[in-house]
Amino acid sequence: MPLKLRPAVLEDARTLTTLMHRSKAAWGYTADQLALIETHDSVTEEQIAAQSVVVAEQDGTALGYFAVEPIAEKTLLLDHLFVAPEAQRRGLGKLLLMRAEDHARTLGRQRVYLESDVHAGPFYEHCGYTTIGTQPSKLMPGAQAPLMEKRLEPQVHPLTDLKVRLSTAPWHFEEDNSEAIAAHFAQAQAKNPHIWNGRTLKLTGYTFKKGVFAGTCCETSFAAYLAWRDWGAPDASAFNLFGSAVLISSDGALLYGVMAPHTATAGLIYPPGGNLDPSDVDADGYVDLEAAIYRELEEETGLSRNTTTEGPLYLASDGPRISIAKVIFVDLNAHSLRTQILHHSKASDEQELSDIKIYRRPEELTDPSMLPYARALGAHVLSTIVQYAPSS
Numbered sequence: 001m002p003l004k005l006r007p008a009v010l011e012d013a014r015t016l017t018t019l020m021h022r023s024k025a026a027w028g029y030t031a032d033q034l035a036l037i038e039t040h041d042s043v044t045e046e047q048i049a050a051q052s053v054v055v056a057e058q059d060g061t062a063l064g065y066f067a068v069e070p071i072a073e074k075t076l077l078l079d080h081l082f083v084a085p086e087a088q089r090r091g092l093g094k095l096l097l098m099r100a101e102d103h104a105r106t107l108g109r110q111r112v113y114l115e116s117d118v119h120a121g122p123f124y125e126h127c128g129y130t131t132i133g134t135q136p137s138k139l140m141p142g143a144q145a146p147l148m149e150k151r152l153e154p155q156v157h158p159l160t161d162l163k164v165r166l167s168t169a170p171w172h173f174e175e176d177n178s179e180a181i182a183a184h185f186a187q188a189q190a191k192n193p194h195i196w197n198g199r200t201l202k203l204t205g206y207t208f209k210k211g212v213f214a215g216t217c218c219e220t221s222f223a224a225y226l227a228w229r230d231w232g233a234p235d236a237s238a239f240n241l242f243g244s245a246v247l248i249s250s251d252g253a254l255l256y257g258v259m260a261p262h263t264a265t266a267g268l269i270y271p272p273g274g275n276l277d278p279s280d281v282d283a284d285g286y287v288d289l290e291a292a293i294y295r296e297l298e299e300e301t302g303l304s305r306n307t308t309t310e311g312p313l314y315l316a317s318d319g320p321r322i323s324i325a326k327v328i329f330v331d332l333n334a335h336s337l338r339t340q341i342l343h344h345s346k347a348s349d350e351q352e353l354s355d356i357k358i359y360r361r362p363e364e365l366t367d368p369s370m371l372p373y374a375r376a377l378g379a380h381v382l383s384t385i386v387q388y389a390p391s392s
Helices: 010-025 031-041 045-050 092-107 119-126 172-176 177-190 222-230 289-301 332-346 372-387
Strands: 003-007 052-058 061-072 075-083 113-114 128-136 144-152 156-158 162-167 199-209 212-221 240-250 254-259 273-275 307-316 322-329 353-361
Touching: 003 092, 010 045, 010 052, 010 061, 010 075, 010 372, 045 061, 045 075, 052 092, 052 322, 061 092, 061 199, 075 092, 092 113, 092 372, 119 128, 119 353, 162 289, 172 177, 177 222, 199 222, 199 240, 199 273, 212 222, 222 240, 240 289, 240 307, 240 353, 254 332, 254 372, 273 289, 307 372, 322 372, 332 353
Parallel strands: 075 113, 162 212, 240 322
Antiparallel strands: 003 052, 052 061, 061 075, 113 144, 128 144, 156 307, 199 212, 240 254, 240 273, 254 353, 307 322
């Protein structure tokens, strides 16, 4: 059965408390210390209601969880992260930590802070955390427990070059979970008959150095991607790589689309763009991301490379999503451009967009339906676009 990540519900409190106690017991505490843990440490329904708590489970059995909450304007507290003894040393702790950091990015936090157990410090150090102080251990007299933090990388970076190749290797997530993926897609399609199981490309490894993004994609089914997305991105080695067209009107506004109810991302707000597919691979085996951006731009908005002006290229990410984003200037004011795009969408067979939103300042990008990478990207572009706007 596949690993799945899901939000905790109130009824998980007792199960997660037991998991925490079992996880701590694996560190070799004495009977007296374990008695203190069982007396004073628990997961309550109130905690689940107040914090963001995510459970990793397999075949209905909880194997780990994390609990986080914002504690300052730019800081997210990692309050709990525990893995059941039978699931330790299999990468689950690192996966949960990655998803906790993704939650920080979703909230616009730039720092994750935690008060570690004495035994857990090396794990967090290995994952990029630094010790900024200590406090006396509540369980081990004379020992100091580390206070740790991690400063998250900016979500938006300028790009100078792209080198993404297609691999012939299959996606192991799809191979390992084929039956569960098929069942999940059948359920999704029963709810939304408009989705279809086409072929798509997903990123299975990458590097980003000095403005150059290089990576490897594999071809997979949309059903496999949908399961991976809906199950909380449990394969940490994979990413959803896609192109985005960041539209800037002649009066300096940013335009984002609202996805139509029949799409797989209904109601979400982000720049025109979409999944990569096999047709985006050139004769040399490279994925032509800029061509993919313009393909999606024309399909969704009716605009083309010939009727627009190219701006800079960016990488924008929020964890499992990585967007290669091209700023595109259009010689129409925002309201005229919005009207033109909506007219095109309504006349198209797909009708992917239900609305177009207009933004003029970074502080306007607050809609909870806006994907985190889109919010960070929009804020960066609106703050810097005067540098790149074509001269009149």
